[in-house]
Amino acid sequence: MAGSGQSSSSSSSASSFDDEEEADENDGREQGTVKWFNVSKGFGFITRDNGDDVFVHFRNIRGRGHRSLSEGQSVRFNVKDSDKGLQAEDVSVVRAS
Template sequence: MSGNQLIKAIIFAVVVAAGVAVAQISTGNLWVVVAVAFVISLVAGFVLSVPAAEARVAGSNSSDDEYLDDEDEEINGQDDRETGSVKWFNVSKGFGFITRENGDDVFVHFRNIRGRGHRSLNEGQRVKFYVRQSDKGLQAEDVSILRA
């Protein structure tokens, strides 16, 4: 369950609990309250599940090339980024260096690596990236791992 789904579920539970409390105050019949809560839960569950189902269907109809993993990329000629290989990367500090095709070393920070969550590189990995001149020297941006 993603963070957004969890937040929606919590909000929904609060709304249902408030609805049950209000219904029980205004009516003494517990079965009516339970039936109303069940119908509300059923409708809300259906409404919350429809967007997720549509996303799964949309994702299954797309080509594999269009939806690659955020960290990995197939090698193709459509990208104007440079290629290079990871010289070293310190996972605990979150930075390292990439060696360009011309032999120059370029600094890389974990924030400039594509992907979600924990992002790191392994020594020798082939990568694509843009190079930017910063105050401290060359820096890699928009880094993605290449897969053959």
């Protein structure tokens, strides 16, 4: 009984890549581009593929620690219609291949 059966293959994709996860294209989330993100205020906007802008708050970005986005990054996310308008949730950066 060597181990708890968590991972049988040797892979280094554990917690070191939590900030930038490989986004599954079939996970049901939309893809868009970061329009701008104010790091000091912790929010910004993502432009959806249809051209609409969606608000994003740092709490809705996947990862641990300091979470931010950079202008022009490709991201995947879900959209929630709140009382203040459209808001991105479950946001992750799409890594360039």
